[in-house]
Structure formats: C-alpha cells, structure tokens
Amino acid sequence: MATQSPHNGASETCDLLIVNGHVLTMDEKRTVYPDGAVAISGRKIVAVGPRRAIEAAWKAGRKIDAQGGVVHPGFIDGHYHAGLHLSRGSITDNPNPPKDEGGAGPGVFTRWINAVEDEDEYASALMASAELVRNGFTGFVDAATSFFPDLVAEAAGAVGIRCSVTDCMLWDHLGEGEPMAADIPRAPCSFDRSLKAMGGQLKRNTDEDALARGHVAIYGCGSASDELMRAAKTLADREGVVIHQHQSLMVSDAGYDAKRFGKPALVHFAEEGLIGENSVFTHMNILSPEEVEAVSASGMALVWHPGNFMYYAISQTGRSAFPGLHKRGTSIGLGTDIAKAWAFGDLGIIAYLVSREWGDYLPSESILEMFTLGGARALGLESQVGSIEAGKRADIVIRSNDLPDAQPNVNVVKQLMLVSRTKAVDTVMCNGEIVVRHGRLVKLDEAEIYRLARRSAERTAARAGIKPKSNWPLVT
Incomplete structure (x- = not known):
C-alpha cells in the first residue's frame, strides 16, 4: 500500500518522484501498480503506490515521468x-x-x-x-x-x-x-x-x-x-x-x-x-x-x-x-x-x-x-534491496516502451523477461543516485572505459600466451 501522509492531508516532501510507471514492486504479495509512482528521499524509498495517491501525498523538487514504462527493482x-x-x-x-x-x-x-x-x-x-x-x-x-x-x-x-x-x-x-x-x-x-x-x-x-x-x-x-x-x-x-x-x-x-x-x-x-x-x-x-x-x-x-x-x-x-x-x-x-x-x-x-x-x-x-x-x-542484502518497498534502498530501473521489442506488451512480465530482456533500460538508480540516464552512464565516460578494456585485454592475452584467432582471413 502507498505510504500516507500523517499531516492531515498536507503533502510531505521527498527528493524525487518517479511517476507514470508500470511498477513491479516484487513485495511479498508481488503487487503491481499499472499506473504507479515511487517517492524517494535520500537513499531510500519512502512510498510506492498508485500514481494518484502518491502524487497527492508527496511533493518533490524533481520528477521523472516513466511514460508508461516498466519500473522494477534493480x-x-x-x-x-x-x-x-x-x-x-x-x-x-x-x-x-x-x-x-x-x-x-x-x-x-x-x-x-x-x-x-x-x-x-x-x-x-x-x-x-x-x-x-x-x-x-x-x-x-x-x-x-x-x-x-x-x-x-x-x-x-x-x-x-x-x-x-x-x-x-x-x-x-x-x-x-x-x-x-x-x-x-x-x-x-x-x-x-x-x-x-x-x-x-x-x-x-x-x-x-x-x-x-x-x-x-x-x-x-x-x-x-x-x-x-x-x-x-x-x-x-x-x-x-x-x-x-x-x-x-x-x-x-x-x-x-x-x-x-x-x-x-x-x-x-x-x-x-x-x-x-x-x-x-x-x-x-x-x-x-x-x-x-x-x-x-x-x-x-x-x-x-x-x-x-x-x-x-x-x-x-x-x-x-x-x-x-x-x-x-x-x-x-x-x-x-x-x-x-x-x-x-x-x-x-x-x-x-x-x-x-x-x-x-x-x-x-x-x-x-x-x-x-x-x-x-x-x-546478503534481502532486507535492503530486491523489491520496491518503503524503507528499502532506492535501487530502481526504469525501462522505455519506445522500441519494437517492448510491443505489444499485453503481458508485461513475459515481455520483459523473455523478449526485451536487457534492452530498453533508460534510467538506473542505485542507493538513491541516478547512475544511468537515457541509456548512458552518468558518472563516467564510456568511451574511456572501452579504451582501457581493450588495452587491458590485449596485454593480458599476450602475457598468457593466448592469441585470439579468426576463422576467416584478415586482410589489411
């Protein structure tokens, strides 16, 4: 259930609201909010529930519109x-x-x-x-x-x-x-x-x-x-x-x-x-x-x-x-x-x-x-992560519906697990911090990571005496 404000109907404040999401909470009852919202303060989730109830009870300086996409635990x-x-x-x-x-x-x-x-x-x-x-x-x-x-x-x-x-x-x-x-x-x-x-x-x-x-x-x-x-x-x-x-x-x-x-x-x-x-x-x-x-x-x-x-x-x-x-x-x-x-x-x-x-x-x-x-x-952190529930850490993924693999999406969990799988990740939040936004890393330069990776792989393979082999001719 959504967390309700104790202040006679006055809205509480939080840092971030995720709204307009198909929220798969993974709580004990496996509750799903097809038009859901999540309120986050600091590192933790403070409320989750139907969008209308959460928006009425919580106000935030920042809001993310999931645009109907799936919202699930990381x-x-x-x-x-x-x-x-x-x-x-x-x-x-x-x-x-x-x-x-x-x-x-x-x-x-x-x-x-x-x-x-x-x-x-x-x-x-x-x-x-x-x-x-x-x-x-x-x-x-x-x-x-x-x-x-x-x-x-x-x-x-x-x-x-x-x-x-x-x-x-x-x-x-x-x-x-x-x-x-x-x-x-x-x-x-x-x-x-x-x-x-x-x-x-x-x-x-x-x-x-x-x-x-x-x-x-x-x-x-x-x-x-x-x-x-x-x-x-x-x-x-x-x-x-x-x-x-x-x-x-x-x-x-x-x-x-x-x-x-x-x-x-x-x-x-x-x-x-x-x-x-x-x-x-x-x-x-x-x-x-x-x-x-x-x-x-x-x-x-x-x-x-x-x-x-x-x-x-x-x-x-x-x-x-x-x-x-x-x-x-x-x-x-x-x-x-x-x-x-x-x-x-x-x-x-x-x-x-x-x-x-x-x-x-x-x-x-x-x-x-x-x-x-x-x-x-x-x-070893099942009391802190793994579901979207008030009191747990805000480790949350927002998916986009804007790709063919997310259609027709009449069975959201089946579409996610068996069809779109790792595609369509738009936003990732860990411990209350957004670390992926619009499908790209927030904190680091991805090109630099790839450069380090390629150089390291080449060095390690050479030291190990392993020479990657192509089954087809390489013409330079």
Whole structure:
C-alpha cells in the first residue's frame, strides 16, 4: 500500500518522484501498480503506490515521468568473476578446441588468471560494472577469484553500483575436484594461508551505506577440507553474512566429492552442519535426489548458471534440479560467472529453455524473482534491496516502451523477461543516485572505459600466451 501522509492531508516532501510507471514492486504479495509512482528521499524509498495517491501525498523538487514504462527493482548478479570479464573473445568460444587455440576449460582460464595484474583487474571490473548497470543491474557478487578486491570495489563504486567482495581463492585440498587449485602461485592451496586471509573483506560491513560490502567465501568444487568449510561457516555465522562457494559444476568434481566423502557431497555437508540458511552455493548442476532433499531442508540459497549447464553439455547428463527446487521454495538467483558466450541478463531466457528441455515450466514471474529477490539473497542484502518497498534502498530501473521489442506488451512480465530482456533500460538508480540516464552512464565516460578494456585485454592475452584467432582471413 502507498505510504500516507500523517499531516492531515498536507503533502510531505521527498527528493524525487518517479511517476507514470508500470511498477513491479516484487513485495511479498508481488503487487503491481499499472499506473504507479515511487517517492524517494535520500537513499531510500519512502512510498510506492498508485500514481494518484502518491502524487497527492508527496511533493518533490524533481520528477521523472516513466511514460508508461516498466519500473522494477534493480537486477543483481549472484556470482560473477569480475576480474575475468575481459577474457571473452581472447579465450575461444569452443569448449573443446584444438591445441593451437590454447585449450579450453579450467586450463586456459588458469593461464589468464595468472597473467592478470592489478590494473587489468581494475579495468575488467570497471567494464563489467558498466555493462551490468547498462543492462539494468544494480549489484553483483564477486566470485572469489579477484587478487585485488579493493580494486573491484573501487571500480564498481566508480560506476555507482553495489558489489560484495571476498578473499581470493581460499582452498586447502588438492585432488581430482578442482585442478586449478594446484596452479595459482599467488593463491597457494594451504589451510594456513586460507585461514589467515578469510574474512579480510568483512571490514566493509561497518558502513551500512557503503556500496561495497564483504562476504565469506571458499572456492569449493572439491578444493576444501571439512575443516576449512567449518571455519568459513563459523565465521559467517558469527558475522551475520552469507558464505559462498562453487559446488558440483561438472560430473567430475561432483563424483570426486562423492568418492572422498563416501556419499553425495550435499548429504555430507548437511550431516556435518556445513550448510545452512546463510549458505549460497553456485552451479549445483549435479545433484542426487538425496542432495535435493538436503538442500531444501537446509534453507540454503543457490545461484544458477543455466548457460554453463548447456555450454559444457552438462545437460546431456540429466535433468536440472533447479526448476524443482524453485517450486519447493529454495531461493535461487542467477549468476553469469564469466560472460564468455552470453551477456548480463541473458540467463533468464536460457533458464526458461533449460526448464522446457525436460518438460518443466519456469514462469516469467519466477525468472524476475531470481533476478531481483534471489539476487538480493545472494548478495546478503534481502532486507535492503530486491523489491520496491518503503524503507528499502532506492535501487530502481526504469525501462522505455519506445522500441519494437517492448510491443505489444499485453503481458508485461513475459515481455520483459523473455523478449526485451536487457534492452530498453533508460534510467538506473542505485542507493538513491541516478547512475544511468537515457541509456548512458552518468558518472563516467564510456568511451574511456572501452579504451582501457581493450588495452587491458590485449596485454593480458599476450602475457598468457593466448592469441585470439579468426576463422576467416584478415586482410589489411
């Protein structure tokens, strides 16, 4: 419901009114205001409701007319390797390439990671942040492979969006699960090193207004002992933050965990008290029925990458558990991982089609929940973002209807999730500040970001010994 003025009908003042919008609140009831308005003061939403009620109750020095366009909470990417964003194009899009293309899978990404320097990580995170916000995202979770998390936070802040950063590649177990754990000299596979580094970014959480926050993470995918997992879970519990890790991406690492534990990994983790409501696991492509039960019972959240599920042909091994887990009430966000064969926002349509492959049906409304509420849970800020409600932060996106992909728009959520997707972003507000207006960044020169990105990608590829290859002749 709209917030009403307590002053005998006299209007209250706010900083900004967004009016004439089709407002998808994503509140508990999923209330929609087809002719809606949002009142914002400072960093927070103070009222949302029908336009006539909000305009009668609130006056502002500034007003934005959404012109009938969709107004929704900012999307949040639940798992992204911001420092690897610029690897796309240099690393082949062939998952099984010949040797002259440098190899694929973990091996080629290991080479790229080892070649990244501080200025490259900054340029990569800056480009990722710019692309995210231009596509309607107001935050992301950095996925535990950044050597310089301070620079990732700085880059996101320069663009004006939220991020949660963590410590780099915490692992202590070498085996058949994650081969990369043996090949990153700057992040040796060591319990002592990991324990010492753990929680280094939680210092950010003392400022509740900060765009950059910290979370706990270990790398996962067979690279951690129970002791390391327990230390991370204990720290996250004590500090009241989420704990992330990769898990069960491929048949190989899921099989390795099952072999070393003598049972499926998630069953083991549940029995040992290593998962709970603050746990956020990414990938989870290979799950037994017993693991589905363990996940559901634990109250944990998941981040889904249906693109990788298809890209690495994991879909050939069996049915995705995510549609079923969603129906059971598990919180699910979407995480782009590395934008190597898709862009931010593409995972919604991929999730829809992955579900259809086995006859499941993922409604458009569920996809929007994953991008907003599920992303907020993965960020650990579900009490502050993910919906348009009084008291929450003003992380808001306004879309334009002025393009063919937004027509005929008789089903607004379906049109948004499956057709227009990341197109038509006109205005993005994060923490009460407008950071995209009329489809362009407000705080930075986009051309300069692109220049830095191209130079960094070329330098990193050269250091990694990766030469981008064209299948067609280049004539100069």
